[in-house]
Amino acid sequence: MDTYLISVLSNIGMLAFIALSAYLLLLVGEISFGQQAFFAISAYASGIATAMWGWPFWLGLVWGSLFGGVAAVLVAVPTLRLRGLYFSIATLAFAEMVRLLFEIFTYQVEIDGELVGPDGSEGFRDIRLIYEQDISAFEYMCIIYAVLALVLAGFILLERSRLGAIFRMIGEDPMLTEMQGLNTIAYKLLAAAMAGVIAGAGGALYAHLATYVEPKIFNVMLGVHSLAYGLIGGLGTAFGPLIGVAIDIGFLESVRAISGYRMIVFGGLVAVLLIVRPRGILDEAAVHWIRRRWRQVRHAPD
Amino acid sequence: MIGSSYALLAIGFTLIFGVMRRLNLSYGPSIMLGAFCGTFVYLEFQAGHLLVAVATVVGAVVAGIYIERLCFWAIRQGAALASMVSSFAIWMQLEELITLLFPERTYRFPPLAESVSIDLGPFFFRAENLIMFACAAVLMVLLHVLLYRTRFGLALRALSENPLAARFMGINVQWIIFLAFALASALGGVAAYLIVGTDGQITPMFGLWATFKGLIAMMLGGMGSVPGAILGGLLLGVIETQSVWYLGTEFRDLTAYMVLFVFLVLRPGGLMGQHTVRREQAAYRRV
């Protein structure tokens, strides 16, 4: 497989994490502009763990993801009681705070005579664990997709479960859901924690692939993009955000002929798409239709 | 002093939010487009101040109308997220358009005034800042008159208070929204002219910068409140200068965001927008 394709697929895989993270919050009806903060926090945390504390990769990955989840809960507790857009702006403010804090965050350790560690706006270099262990680009891509598959499996289970139904209920009509005897705030916190862990997983994977993270990357553009992926691909299923990522990256990479006008075309297409399908390509109605057809096909007399 | 420019940006945001209950993420880029129109006119035709200002405002308004039609008018009520993401997509579109048409990193823009400083007792001001402040003040007065003494202003305020009732009173909601957008864009255009004129140059980063400053200022003052936007802008200006003074420039933006975050958690209505918060809560409970 050629290196270019591997690199593109790896990018799609990692972006998928943050897209799924934003999507999960969208399911419960919250618009978060700030999931990139947990992506960042986990990138740094896992990088510190493997490059500076000598932890193995998987441990660093789990550590980073959990860190992301905990951070998400800490932020969600004061902010989830804010209505709608106020919550969204709060997430944006928080994410920017995190980014700016990393610009001044320094923590370095001497390893083998060299200083290693995050150095404010210089970023955090030398997260080399993957390369030291001779894992090829292809193998790492498989790792990314293995973790992603795990997350997707989780989402599929979620859709069929009571928790998933409750999330969607809260997303559609929180007050009605309270009227069914459910504590919506508690479930939203749970969703926030889960979303933080997912974003964290992506961040840890990113840090080790890129070997270098700097605060500049974790900006609001990333955050809004992650929302856009879900909204374009469709909010009816976890595959929606994946499709959104694939469309964006695939489009961006493939249409060489109009390379200068990519965003003009793509931006326009997105705007038009949202007029026609405000909840994305695979929105709830589409998913419902697909499920019905699938059932009809399965039960069709031969 | 720079607070007054923030205030103007915030007013534009708040006007749109007040009538539409949605954020226009493309506001910064749209007025940046206007500023680039102004630059174009200046560089190509050596136009004078007035013409450049007009070009800026017209450019901003045209961009604003484009966004309004495509992202807000065309998307039905209740799909607020779709509008916001759509406006984001257009943001990308406009930025690319601008970098295509104006590939340099920075362009000259007619400065508001020669670099003169004026001493007034213990303070000293640069002429541009004074002009900006004065223009902003004049605009705010005009806006106040517009909002409180004209029928259009009345319709706008009615629409902000209670969209459903406004519709029943025969107010042509679509038209008012359209006008409000145009007004917000025009104000943004003037703000852009003043700000870029103070700097003497324009870069493509202006759109992002303007969006953030306007957003923060609006939130500090209270979403949906014009006097709040003004206060919020001034407050942001003060916070920034104070934090640079006491903590150093790296902390400027960080402080602003921290203050915003604290405000949101403790008092989401900002300085003056508590009524909007209450209204949102009441709407939530309307059964």
Next chain:
Amino acid sequence: MLRIEKLSVAFGGVEALAGLDLEVQAGTVLGLIGPNGSGKTTLFNVLTGVYPADRGRIYLGGKEISGCKTEQIVRLGVARTFQNLRLYKRMTVFDNVRAAQHSLPDTHFAQGLLGRNPQEKQRRQAARQMLELTGLSEQADQLAGGLPLPQQRRLELARALIRQPDLLLLDEPAGGMTPAETSAMADLIHKVASPDRTMIVIEHKMELLSDLCQRMCVLNFGRKIAEGEPRQVLEHPDVLEAYLGRSPSGA
């Protein structure tokens, strides 16, 4: 079963409820009527914890619930329908009914998250039976948003009933229906009334209430202006005046 003391709620300057006293005996059906804006839905909202009253107390089965949150009150066995219909339009009919079951206590919690729960099987069965009862079995797989109004109202009723509530609050269950549809709805509500269940029904259509309620209560401007047996209440001069604007003899 339900006791309300001096309940008062004001919105801005408008008094939606002004010192209301009301008692509903267990197992009975109370018809709640009154002109538009008289506070009926507000009463339901306060009863279900959507917002707290400014003054007054509410006792459910002897226990005070004034100021409790919606979720707590519902778990005590209260269910309601909405005047303006509130359904999960993006979910199927079947899932709408199931929605009310999700807060029932789960003895198989972990399994519940994964959907492999013997209790869930029973609940799905109960949901299917409820759809049969309300005549919605054929529509089970359709999206709730696409149903015609009478079916949507029946769906709301099904959703409210599936928890077997002790107190059932129906807010204009026949709103927007033709006389034939209203009559069908009335039959359905009759079927679900029982001595184990207390009901309060808000309606404008007297034909639905006449055979159904043992007692009626009339509100006007947030106050109770009449209460008692349906026949007496409907002939009460104050009631007629509230609805028609002046007393029949002209004044």
